Amino acid sequence: MTTFSDLGLAESLLRALRLQNYTIPTPIQAQSIPILMEGADLLGIAQTGTGKTAAFALPILHRLQANRVFAAPRCAQVLVLAPTRELAAQIAESFRNYGKYMGASVACIVGGVSFGPQIKAMARGVDVLVATPGRLLDHMQSGHVKLDQTTYVVLDEADHMLDLGFVLPVRKIMSKAPKTRQTLLFSATMPKEIASLAEEFLNKPQRVSVTPVATTAERVEQRVILCDAGAKGAILAEMLASPDFARTIVFTRTKRGADRVSKSLDAAGISSVAIHGNKSQGQRQNALDAFKNGRARVLVATDIAARGIDVSGVSHVVNFELPDVPESYVHRIGRTARAGKEGEAISLVENAERPLLRAIERLTRQEIPAQDKRSDAERDRVGPPPGARQNRRGGRPQSHGGHASQGGKPAHGAGAGAGARKPGGGAQPARDGQAQKRRFRSSSPRHAGAGA
Ligand code: AMP
Numbered sequence: 001m002t003t004f005s006d007l008g009l010a011e012s013l014l015r016a017l018r019l020q021n022y023t024i025p026t027p028i029q030a031q032s033i034p035i036l037m038e039g040a041d042l043l044g045i046a047q048t049g050t051g052k053t054a055a056f057a058l059p060i061l062h063r064l065q066a067n068r069v070f071a072a073p074r075c076a077q078v079l080v081l082a083p084t085r086e087l088a089a090q091i092a093e094s095f096r097n098y099g100k101y102m103g104a105s106v107a108c109i110v111g112g113v114s115f116g117p118q119i120k121a122m123a124r125g126v127d128v129l130v131a132t133p134g135r136l137l138d139h140m141q142s143g144h145v146k147l148d149q150t151t152y153v154v155l156d157e158a159d160h161m162l163d164l165g166f167v168l169p170v171r172k173i174m175s176k177a178p179k180t181r182q183t184l185l186f187s188a189t190m191p192k193e194i195a196s197l198a199e200e201f202l203n204k205p206q207r208v209s210v211t212p213v214a215t216t217a218e219r220v221e222q223r224v225i226l227c228d229a230g231a232k233g234a235i236l237a238e239m240l241a242s243p244d245f246a247r248t249i250v251f252t253r254t255k256r257g258a259d260r261v262s263k264s265l266d267a268a269g270i271s272s273v274a275i276h277g278n279k280s281q282g283q284r285q286n287a288l289d290a291f292k293n294g295r296a297r298v299l300v301a302t303d304i305a306a307r308g309i310d311v312s313g314v315s316h317v318v319n320f321e322l323p324d325v326p327e328s329y330v331h332r333i334g335r336t337a338r339a340g341k342e343g344e345a346i347s348l349v350e351n352a353e354r355p356l357l358r359a360i361e362r363l364t365r366q367e368i369p370a371q372d373k374r375s376d377a378e379r380d381r382v383g384p385p386p387g388a389r390q391n392r393r394g395g396r397p398q399s400h401g402g403h404a405s406q407g408g409k410p411a412h413g414a415g416a417g418a419g420a421r422k423p424g425g426g427a428q429p430a431r432d433g434q435a436q437k438r439r440f441r442s443s444s445p446r447h448a449g450a451g452a
Contacts (some may be wrong), residue, residue, distance in 0.1 A: 004058075007033045010065050012101035013058055020097060026051030031208040033059045039182055041202040045209035047188040047363065048087070048157070049330040053094045056080075056184050060152050061095070063182075064127055065102045071125030075149040076107070078128040079177065081170060083160040085110040085132060086303070086325050091156065092130040104128060109145070111135040119144045133161065133169035140176060147176045155201070158187040158194050167197075174201055188363070220317075220333050221344045224357065224370040228378040229350040232320055235373065236261070236348065237268040239318070240298060247291070248316040250300045251332050253323065261320055262300040272298035275306070303328045306335065319347035322356040326363040351382050 004017050004025055017023075025033065028046045035042055036059035046052045060078055071077050080095075082088040092108035099106065107121040109131040115138075122129070122145050129136075129145070139145040153174070155161070161170060183202050187194045198205060227235055239245060250265075252258045255276040262274035273287035273296040290296040292311055299311075303323055314336040323329055329347075336343025347368070349357050361367055374382075 002030050008037065009033070009058055010062050010102070012065065013061055013098060015101050016098045017058075022054070026055070026210075028052050028208065028210045029055040029058070031210070032056065035206045035208070036060065036182070036184070037062060039063070041182060041205040042184045043198050043202060043205040043207045044184065044186040045188070045190055045207075046186055047330075048327040049334065050210050052156075052186055053091055054098065056154050056156075056186070057091070057095050057098050060128075060154075060182075061099045061102065061104060063152075064104065071127065071149050072146075073125050074122050074144060074146045075125045076122070076127070076129035076145070076147070077149060078152040078154070079136075079147060079150045079173075080128070080130040080154040080156060081133055081136070081161070081173065082130060082156045083132065083164050083166065084325055084327075085112060087157060087327060088130045088132050089304075092128075095128045095130065099127070106130065109135050109139060115139070115144075125149075133166045133173060137169045137172060140173065147173070148178065150177050151181045153177050153181055153183045153201075155183075155185045155197075158185050158197060159189045159191065162191075162193055162197075167193075170197075171200075219342050220336055221342070222333065222347075222366075222368045223344075224347045224349050224368045225373050226349055226370055227373045228375050229352070231373070231375070232348045232350070233261070233264050236318060236320060237265065237270065239346070240265065240268075240270050244315065246297070246315045247294070247311070247313050248298045248318060249306065249311075249314055249332075249335050250298055250318045250320050251306065251323070252300060252302060253321040255302055257321065258300045258302055262298075265298055265300070270298060271296045272300055274300040276302040277304055303332070306332070311335070315343060317343070317345040319345070322347060322349060322353045322360065324356070326356070326359040329360045330364065351378070 002025055003023060005014055007025065007030075009017075028044065028050045032042060032044060032052075032055040036056065042056075044052060044055070046055070064077060069077075080088075080091055082091055088108055088110050092106050095104060095106045098104075105126040106128045107118070107126045107130070109118045109122070109129065111132055111134055118135075118139065122139070129150075136145060140147070155170065161167070183205075185194075185198050185202060185205070225235060236250065240248060250261055250272075252261055255278050258274045258276045262272045265272040273290050275284050275287045279287070287296070287299065288311070291299040300320075303325075317333050317336045319329070319332060323332065333343075333345035336345060347357070349370075351374075357368070
C-alpha cells in the first residue's frame, strides 16, 4: 500500500501529516499527488470528504518548498477559489496545518467581514491565498490583491461555484492570472458547463475521479427524524436517556442554540458541555477535556467550533439543526465512526429544513431513511408535504418560525428551495417515513439554493 513518504513529499510535509495522524493517502490523494508534483494541470472529479484538499495542498506546498521564493507585496503564489466562506476557511486551515513546518504564509479572503484585516494580510504578499470569488474581485479592483505572480490556481467545487452564479467573477479573476501557471479544477459533478470551463482554463489536464463522499462514511448509520420545531428538545432528551448514547456530539447552527440545548440537557439531568466561537480558549479546552474524559456525555457544538476536534469513541452525532452548507453535514457525521468503529448520525428535521436535507442528499448521493414523528397538528398546519400540488403552487406558506427564533437568521436556502419547486406531481400526503423520503427525492429541484 502506498504511504505518503512513497509519494516523495518533502520531509516538512510528512512531519505535518504525522501530526495530523495521516499515514495512508486517500484514493484521490494517491492519484493526484504524483500528477501534480510533475507540474501537470488536473481535472478532479471528487467531493468534499474524499481528502481532496490535501490532494492539492500537499503537492503545491511541496513544489513551493522545492523552489522557495517569496511573493511580492499584495501578491500570492497560490490562489485557491472556493464557493463558500466555510469551505475557504477550511482550506486555509488545511494549508496552514500542512505548511506549518515550512513556514507557509496563508491568507483567507471571504465576504461578510471587514476589508481592513484582509488588506493587511495581503500587504506583504503571501504564499497561499484562499478566497471566495466576489470578495477577491473587489480586492483586485481596488488594487489590494494582484495575481501577477500566481503560478498555481485551484478552482475548488467548481460545480457549486457555477450554481452560485460565480462564473463571471471566476472568468475575470482567471483572466488576470499568468498564462504560465499550473491549474487544477475540482468538481463533484461534470455537467457540460464544467467541462467547457475546464477546457477554457486548463492546459492538457490529467483527469482523476473518485467515488462519492458517501463511501467515506460507510460505517456511519444515518437516519432522519421528521419532527415539529418545538419537539426537538424533548426528542433529544429522550434519545440521550439511553445508555447507548455513550459519547454524543450534538450540532446546532448558532452559538445561542448551542447554549440553549446544553442548558436544557443539564436541566434534564444529562451532563453536557457547549463549545462555540463566543467561548474563550480556556473554556473550550475545559469543555473538550470534560467530554474526552467522560465527565460530560454530550458535547454541544457549532460547526466552526467543532472543526479540527478529534475525539475518539464518539458513538453518536445528532444534528439538532441541519447545517446551512451541505458539506458541513459530511464533516459532522465524520466525527463518529472514526478509526474503524461504528457510529450513528441522527438528524432532527423540521419542515423549514427540508430544502437543506435535499441538498445534503444530493451532495452525498443517497437517501437518508426518515422516520416521521411530527404531531398531527404539525401535519395539518404544514399541509401536504413538499411534493404535493398545493404547496408547489405556493398555496400555503412554509414555516420558518423555528429558524427565525434562532438569532433572527432564516434557514439558508429554505425559502429559495420552497419557491424554486416546479409544478407537477400531486402526491397524496403520506405519513410513513418511506413515502416521505420518496417525496423528498421526487420534488428535488436541481439546486435548492442551500449555501447560496
Ligand atoms: P476533504 O475532502 O479535503 O475535506 O477531507 C475530508 C476529511 O478527511 C478531513 O477531515 C481531512 O482532515 C481528512 N483527511 C484527509 N486526508 C486524510 C488521510 N490521508 N488520512 C486521514 N484523514 C484524512
